[in-house]
Amino acid sequence: MQLSTHTDFSLRVLIYLALQKECMPVTVQKIADDYGISANHVAKVAQTLTQLGYVQSLRGRSGGLVLAMLAQDINVGQVVRSVENLKLLECFGSGSNCPIEPVCLLKGILQKAQLAFLATLDEYSLADLLGQRVELEKLLFRSSAL
Secondary structure, eight states: OOOOHHHHHHHHHHHHHHTOGGGOOBOHHHHHHHHTOOHHHHHHHHHHHHHTTSEEEEOSTTOEEEESSOGGGOBHHHHHHHHSOOOOSGGGSSSOOOTTTTTOSHHHHHHHHHHHHHHHHHTOBGGGGGTTHHHHHHHHSTTTTO
C-alpha cells in the first residue's frame, strides 16, 4: 500500500510541529523550506490538519502553526485514517461494477491486510516518532543554524 503525498506531508508537518520547543508557532513557509517541499502543498496539508483538530493556526504577526494537542495524544493510525483515501479497490465502496465481486476473495484478503497495516500504525503516537529527536532536529533545522 502506498500512502498519498498528502498523508506523507501531513505526518511530516506533525513531526515538525512536535519538535518545536515551547510550542512556538511555525510558518508554512518555514516548514516547506526546511523540508524542501512546496509551500502550497504544506498550506493544503495545514488546512486539513487544522480542520481535523490536530493543528491550530494562529493568525497575526507572530502567528503560525502549532500542535492542537499533545504529541502522545496523536495516534498515527488515526491520522492516516483521517487523511488518506483507504478505498484500495473499486469494490471497497458502494456501486461496484466488478462482475466477479459476489464471489471474489480478493476484497476480503485486501481488507484483512489493510486492517493489519492500520493496526500496526495504531500502536504508535506522534511522540513515538520523535525517538531520534536530536538527529531529527539536526537534519530539519540545519538552515536555522546558518
